[in-house]
Amino acid sequence: MVIYAFGGYGRYIFFVTLLSIPESSFSAAFKMFDVDLSGEIDKEEFKKVMALMRSYNRQGAAHRHGLRTGFKVGQSVENGGVVEYFFGNDGNEPLHFDKFTSFLKELHEEIIRLEFSHYDVKSTNTIPAKDFALSMVASADMNHISKLLDRADTLENDPYLKHLRITFEEFKAFADLRRRLESLTMAIFAYGQVNGLLTKQDLKRAAQHVCGVELTDRVVDIIFHVFDMNNDGHLSSEEFLRALQRREADIHQPAARGGPMGWLNPKNRSSLLQMLR
Ligand SMILES: [Ca+2]
Ligand SMILES: [Ca+2]
Structure with a gap:
């Protein structure tokens, strides 16, 4: 702390x-x-x-x-x-x-912890899947933000995903992955079997082997729910980069972002x- x-x-x-x-x-x-x-x-x-x-x-x-x-x-x-x-x-x-x-x-x-507590309003040490999805979108590519926000919203229509809760460890694993992956995208896509398209299993294995980060099944499910934008069950490199690229549109107004990640x-x-x- x-x-x-x-x-x-x-x-x-x-x-x-x-x-x-x-x-x-x-x-x-x-x-x-x-x-x-x-x-x-x-x-x-x-x-x-x-x-x-x-x-x-x-x-x-x-x-x-x-x-x-x-x-x-x-x-x-x-x-x-x-x-x-x-x-x-x-x-x-x-x-x-x-x-x-x-x-x-x-x-x-500590910043990751602060962001987690920002969503964990009742201090239960877990956050709802939708908040997790929103936090992922908040650090994703700004050019696709409204579409990604829509996808995060539809999480509530999914009978399985909507009840999931994410622990701090899971939250941090994704933040770690995002931080380390930017330079390792090529290595990650070597894990995609078909034309560099990642299945859920590919993503888990790549995170583990390339970055030493363990992603749980539910985290991977939520990642795919939000970022597999054409719903084909694979993450293409474009879809994947969207998840990793930090947003760019509001860099001139840092104070307007609010929250610790600002x-x-x-x-x-x-x-x-x-x-x-
Ligand atoms: Ca010196
Ligand atoms: Ca896809």
Whole structure:
């Protein structure tokens, strides 16, 4: 529970900044923070890069001059205790790669947990299948959003699916899969027997073998209900990518998204990637 441990809403900008680092870029991010290439991050390096990233994320492309006019190191960096956690109370402990990456991993996991609790209004530790479907659609390709929402709605007409409830572990498995799969789509489709079309069984095996993620039958049933748009019992590569691609249409209005996943703004990601280039 790193977010709760380290502070509340007022510090969220700090966490937004850290969360803008995608898992695939942890290693590149570490190198970026380690300004003097000593193999470890010290407190001043950390504060400097955080301030830079913060001003970049906040001002965005329209005010890019903010990067040049400078960030004021040590000024109003509300860090929610993270600086002390990383560098000790005296601020002199160096930060190594393992601690840096495991912290970021935990932070990402915490966001998944927050999203789950957002749907788990009665704290039963399970969420209805329809809410799960909606959460999948919320992170899918925006260009198909209304059709996918319709499909999520029809879940209630299915006598079997409508009563299913999804646990946090199942919810997290899908989030893990989505996160890891983007770069592994080709490998996944090697599991499709016919022209790269995935059956439910193919998807389960591929998730397990390629990504080490265990999907339960009901999660796979819900995935197919929503994303097998032509109802042929297979996921084509287009259908599959629709499920994995993050939505794109509203990146200019991150605040309008609401909910914890609004923090994971594609715009923040691409900002960082630009910085890393
Ligand atoms: Ca260093
Ligand atoms: Ca299909």
